[in-house]
Amino acid sequence: MAAIRARVFRNTYRDSVELMQIAAEIESMDGIDRAGLVMATPANREVLEAAGLLSGEAAAAGPSDLVVAVAAADDEVATEALDHAATRLAGNGSDGSSEATRTDARTIAEAQAELGTADLALISTPGTYATAEALKALKRGLNVFLFSDNVPIEDEIELKSIAVAKGLMVMGPDCGTAILDGVPLGFANSVRRGSIGLVAASGTGLQQVSCLIDRFGAGVSQAIGVGGRDLDERVGGAMMLAGLQRLAADPGTDLIVLISKPPAASVASRVLEAAGAAGKPVVVNFLGGDPAAVVAAGALPAATFESAAAIASAIALGQPVPADEDLAGSEPDDDVLPGSSEGAWRIRGLYSGGSLAGEAKLILRAVLGPDQARTHEILDLGEDEYTVGRPHPMIDPRLRNEHLQAVARDPETAVILLDVVLGYGSHPDPAGALAGAIDAARAEAASQQRTFAVVASVCGTEGDPQGLASQEARLAAAGVILAPSNARAARIAAKIARSAAIPVGARA
Amino acid sequence: MLVRHASLVSDAVQPRIARLGPRPLRVHSVFRSAINVATSDGLLTVAAPGAGGLPNGIAADLGRDWRMIGVRPGMTVHASRTAVRIPGARLEIRLTAADGWSPRIGAIQVGAAETARRWRRRGPTAWTIARARSNAGGLGALLRQDGLPGGQAPFVDRARPMLAALTAALESGDRGSAASAAEGLIGLGPGLTPSGDDALVGIEAALHALGRPTAGFLVGAAHDLDERTTAVSATLLRHAVAGEFAERIHALLAALLGSDDAAIPAAIDRAVAWGATSGTDCLVGVLLGLDVAAGTERTAR
Numbered sequence: 001m002a003a004i005r006a007r008v009f010r011n012t013y014r015d016s017v018e019l020m021q022i023a024a025e026i027e028s029m030d031g032i033d034r035a036g037l038v039m040a041t042p043a044n045r046e047v048l049e050a051a052g053l054l055s056g057e058a059a060a061a062g063p064s065d066l067v068v069a070v071a072a073a074d075d076e077v078a079t080e081a082l083d084h085a086a087t088r089l090a091g092n093g094s095d096g097s098s099e100a101t102r103t104d105a106r107t108i109a110e111a112q113a114e115l116g117t118a119d120l121a122l123i124s125t126p127g128t129y130a131t132a133e134a135l136k137a138l139k140r141g142l143n144v145f146l147f148s149d150n151v152p153i154e155d156e157i158e159l160k161s162i163a164v165a166k167g168l169m170v171m172g173p174d175c176g177t178a179i180l181d182g183v184p185l186g187f188a189n190s191v192r193r194g195s196i197g198l199v200a201a202s203g204t205g206l207q208q209v210s211c212l213i214d215r216f217g218a219g220v221s222q223a224i225g226v227g228g229r230d231l232d233e234r235v236g237g238a239m240m241l242a243g244l245q246r247l248a249a250d251p252g253t254d255l256i257v258l259i260s261k262p263p264a265a266s267v268a269s270r271v272l273e274a275a276g277a278a279g280k281p282v283v284v285n286f287l288g289g290d291p292a293a294v295v296a297a298g299a300l301p302a303a304t305f306e307s308a309a310a311i312a313s314a315i316a317l318g319q320p321v322p323a324d325e326d327l328a329g330s331e332p333d334d335d336v337l338p339g340s341s342e343g344a345w346r347i348r349g350l351y352s353g354g355s356l357a358g359e360a361k362l363i364l365r366a367v368l369g370p371d372q373a374r375t376h377e378i379l380d381l382g383e384d385e386y387t388v389g390r391p392h393p394m395i396d397p398r399l400r401n402e403h404l405q406a407v408a409r410d411p412e413t414a415v416i417l418l419d420v421v422l423g424y425g426s427h428p429d430p431a432g433a434l435a436g437a438i439d440a441a442r443a444e445a446a447s448q449q450r451t452f453a454v455v456a457s458v459c460g461t462e463g464d465p466q467g468l469a470s471q472e473a474r475l476a477a478a479g480v481i482l483a484p485s486n487a488r489a490a491r492i493a494a495k496i497a498r499s500a501a502i503p504v505g506a507r508a
Numbered sequence: 509m510l511v512r513h514a515s516l517v518s519d520a521v522q523p524r525i526a527r528l529g530p531r532p533l534r535v536h537s538v539f540r541s542a543i544n545v546a547t548s549d550g551l552l553t554v555a556a557p558g559a560g561g562l563p564n565g566i567a568a569d570l571g572r573d574w575r576m577i578g579v580r581p582g583m584t585v586h587a588s589r590t591a592v593r594i595p596g597a598r599l600e601i602r603l604t605a606a607d608g609w610s611p612r613i614g615a616i617q618v619g620a621a622e623t624a625r626r627w628r629r630r631g632p633t634a635w636t637i638a639r640a641r642s643n644a645g646g647l648g649a650l651l652r653q654d655g656l657p658g659g660q661a662p663f664v665d666r667a668r669p670m671l672a673a674l675t676a677a678l679e680s681g682d683r684g685s686a687a688s689a690a691e692g693l694i695g696l697g698p699g700l701t702p703s704g705d706d707a708l709v710g711i712e713a714a715l716h717a718l719g720r721p722t723a724g725f726l727v728g729a730a731h732d733l734d735e736r737t738t739a740v741s742a743t744l745l746r747h748a749v750a751g752e753f754a755e756r757i758h759a760l761l762a763a764l765l766g767s768d769d770a771a772i773p774a775a776i777d778r779a780v781a782w783g784a785t786s787g788t789d790c791l792v793g794v795l796l797g798l799d800v801a802a803g804t805e806r807t808a809r
Binding site: 011013014015016017019020023037038039041042043044046047050051062063064125126127128129148149150385386402406409410 | 569571573577581662663666699735784
């Protein structure tokens with residue numbers, strides 16, 4: 001016999017996103033028939049009553065109280081569901097990303113005293129407090145990995161100039177990833193150790209290059225993130241220069257890869273000059289930048305993350321170095337390309353990684369020409385405008401799945417282009433979460449005699465907690481066309497779009 | 509003391525702080541990027557700049573997760589013309605450098621007939637886009653008509669006839685009947701701002717924008733709000749009655765009623781991205797309200 005149970009959480013205010021998340025979790029539990037998780041306004045109490053969910057104390061709750069009500073197979077299941085809600089509501093509210101381990105140390109000084117040999121502080125306090133903590137760490141002779149965002153650029157300039165004066169590193173602010181002496185920090189992948197040193201002002205760019213190096217059979221000595229603003233004119237590339245210098249002096253590093261958006265001209269010349277003087281081969285991947293300046297400085301230009309990884313791996317493994325143009329020009333075979341429905345012509349890129357979205361845009365521009373490329377749409381769903389009040393799409397797949405359902409309903413959509421980023425800190429099964437949404441979207445389109453292609457690349461390694469092969473297999477089973485890199489995925493998408501008829505007058 | 513500067517303050521906030529006088533206020537609730545302060549006159553909200561202007565709001569950047577900066581519900585708050593201080597959290601938000609922002613949606617005076625005509629022409633397209641892009645929770649089901657996973661559906665079944673009665677009353681210009689039809693929607697549905705409230709706010713915004721005599725009809729339904737809905741929602745409903753709305757609603761109406769058809773899809777995407785279902789709920793209200801205000805023939809949806 002079904003059990004109806006309700007629990008009241010007095011004066012409990014959680015944002016709607018969190019309430020929906022908890023409701024969805026409860027509804028998906030085995031043995032739960034119905035669940036309601038609402039503020040106990042009179043109107044909502046009536047609805048709960050009509051649905052047979054109003055029991056006990058819930059009937060006396062008010063609009064500032066949260067009611068969780070379930071109809072379950074039995075008492076035990078009902079209690080379990082309510083306990084789950086209570087646990088979720090008891091904390092500070094979790095977004096799934098808070099797996100930080102607690103130590104007893106409450107200050108940087110205490111931690112340093114406890115550990116003795118520590119030489120790095122990882123700071124992920126709110127941006128407001130991050131500068132003060134970073135200053136304390138630098139004062140104590142610690143390098144800083146600054147995960148916090150919303151740190152003013154003036155603070156960044158000050159922190160980095162102090163670090164330079166002390167011979168320390170400040171990685172960040174808003175630094176998402178690094179691998180130091182084999183230890184992954186932030187969102188990082190489990191990458192084979194080797195002789196290639198990386199310095200990057202791009203989070204998912206660094207992940208993509210390091211994963212592809214692993215895929216090509218080479219390995220990484222150090223992967224240093226410096227934060228997206230490091231090559232801004234005002235910061236002057238302070239940490240990319242410092243990182244380059246360290247790797248040049250590091251006996252474990254045989255060659256160096258620099259990854260960034262094109263820097264300001266004055267910064268570029270300083271970085272390239274330093275690259276030319278490193279005494280080791282340097283591959284420069286200034287996404288969308290001018291290769292001639294790189295060649296003139298005596299370094300090797302790479303147009304995409306994949307070509308950066310391919311060139312560096314070839315050097316590390318003593319193989320012939322592929323020309324960047326060859327990599328940029330490689331076209332997918334026609335036989336991998338599916339047909340698309342009549343009237344479908346548009347590429348809809350739904351990205352969780354900002355740098356990967358940037359790379360896809362560049363490739364569409366290169367392959368299709370700027371006018372054509374503009375008619376397509378590449379969204380970076382990790383940007384603030386999409387994540388206000390919601391977890392980042394690398395952690396929580398629901399935001400992207402909603403967009404996926406929406407673009408799949410658009411009859412103009414010919415290709416959905418995706419990135420799947422694995423590694424520490426990412427969702428435990430991103431491919432599984434996507435595959436379900438893709439299946440549902442396809443079924444809906446099929447009922448209207450429509451079809452669309454899904455093209456994706458998985459940024460990860462076999463050693464990642466999610467496992468590269470099993471994640472790729474899950475996507476393949478959902479009919480996703482898989483590419484080994486984001487650059488190739490974008491080229492496949494472009495080719496499909498080019499072969500689809502474009503209606504006259506269609507604009508973005 | 510940590511001092512932060514607000515970037516934006518709603519024009520409705522300063523007079524309210526002045527009215528309240530020097531009495532201490534209390535922190536009502538703390539979210540990832542917002543803090544609500546309880547006053548005898550509804551909530552004051554300090555929110556991250558990403559939320560845009562709020563009618564009861566102050567925009568300031570207090571970091572990545574405001575639940576971790578030491579502010580707790582019940583803490584004493586001192587609000588003055590120049591600053592909001594929470595001594596228990598050693599936090600001071602200065603208002604002196606902030607831009608003012610008017611939450612009022614005033615009626616379009618010039619070209620109102622043309623604007624209404626334009627809406628009659630493009631309304632069906634906007635509904636189609638909203639149908640394709642809104643999420644399925646809350647009143648999104650009214651757009652979709654494609655069934656829903658359990659849980660939420662009873663709210664929608666209840667809201668549907670109420671919204672029909674409300675739009676019919678508004679079409680015939682009957683403020684009294686509109687207010688009675690709105691009564692049942694207050695506090696109805698999921699979320700911290702229940703779906704019914706969000707839709708009512710959207711309808712009011714549309715009526716205000718097109719300067720309909722029915723604008724402000726909610727005043728007849730907005731009694732005892734604190735007993736009937738959440739404090740956040742009660743505050744926003746009171747502002748809506750006064751013709752004051754969040755900046756994102758201004759932006760949505762500007763796009764829907766503006767001269768550029770191409771701006772509509774992106775505006776709808778941004779509208780539905782707000783919160784979990786609030787954005788979609790409010791969008792449903794705005795679309796219904798515009799149809800009513802522009803005299804659009806509504807077909808079954």
